Amino acid sequence: MATDGLRDQQYAKILQRLIRMETVSVEGDSNTEKFVRFHSLLQELFPNLFSKLDVENFSGSLLMRWTGERSEKPILLMSHHDVVEAVGNWSHEPFSGDIEDGKLWGRGSLDTKCSLWAMLQAAEELSAEGFRPKQDVWFVSTCTEETDGSGADTISQELQKRGVEFSMVLDEGGFILHDPIGGADHDFAMVGVGEKGCADLKFVARSKGGHAAMPGKNTPLVRLGKFMAETERSALFSVRMNAVTEEMLRRCGRYMTGVTGVLLRNVRFFKPLLTRIMPRVSNTAGAMLKTTIAFTMAGGSQGRNVLPQEAWVIGNMRFSIHQGQQSSFEAIRKMAAKYDIEMEILDPGFESSVSDFRSPEFRKIEQAVSAIFGDVVTVPYIMTGASDCRYF
Ligand SMILES: [Zn+2]
Structure with a gap:
């Protein structure tokens, strides 16, 4: 250097x-x-x-x-x-x-x-x-x-x-960050060893249309609204702490004081508790534990007084490595069906493999980090974004 x-x-x-x-x-x-x-x-x-x-x-x-x-x-x-x-x-x-x-x-x-x-x-x-x-x-x-x-x-x-x-x-995939999870007063080299998959899904609700003066019940936009609200409220996707997140918390925990430090340093023992409280701590923490879906785009009819024959929303899904693509799709498809909504897969995304943070190759990265940056701790994590290396 x-x-x-x-x-x-x-x-x-x-x-x-x-x-x-x-x-x-x-x-x-x-x-x-x-x-x-x-x-x-x-x-x-x-x-x-x-x-x-x-x-x-x-x-x-x-x-x-x-x-x-x-x-x-x-x-x-x-x-x-x-x-x-x-x-x-x-x-x-x-x-x-x-x-x-x-x-x-x-x-x-x-x-x-x-x-x-x-x-x-x-x-x-x-x-x-x-x-x-x-x-x-x-x-x-x-x-x-x-x-x-x-x-x-x-x-x-x-x-x-x-x-x-x-x-x-x-x-x-990763950065050198000071305090990546809140409360860890140290510098960490975050090294992505896997990716959450990223898919785009379209949800379509249909009806015969009609005039806004006589709407009736459960019109397409209302069904989509109920569907999105229940998706957000319910425990639709399975919550689990994978080995990578566990190791990340353990390594960060060494630099944390107080109760959180104790919990994270003993992450294996406190896993059930941490899994429960992490989603309440922050969205980022919650996203580490499960598949997420964000509704990003929507469309209805072209006229202010026209009921849509077809209304839609787009959901951007990041599927967790433990639940994976198909099972995450099925969970949300079932929820959509409950409101008579069809699901189309616009982009199925990728299921990423996960590299071993105990491998000699990962050890080499750790050695390079400490040789160049000194007292920086290397930490494995699961990326929420996608990179080209998923093809290899
Ligand atoms: Zn890039």
């Missing part, structure tokens, strides 16, 4: 150039020109490394192999170089890469041109020193992470065809 200011400045200038190249991905746009331009920039910035890499372009997403001494147990370092649209007011232009008060501003500086830069910079410096990795190191950087994930999907399928099986896959 850089200790002198000069090296920091050099690094910031490189990241700045990556930020300044606009790489917004747009759903359905197949033009890859800007992404290919971005590839050329990488090649220019990391010349040593690129002279040793096998580089393949999958419609703007990159697959790169740094051949090591042997090909068994290769590792994969992932990121993405597309960014989301930059709308709204920005205190610094989104693609300026402005540096002020030691901070670099711009779309992608966190998500995830920073990690792409860090991985390639480290490899660039190592390769300039003549270093050759023990096993193959693969890099993937996609241009579709913020849209449909097709880049990671295609590359993963291609690697499976070639029989490449990774011993470790490392992608975005």
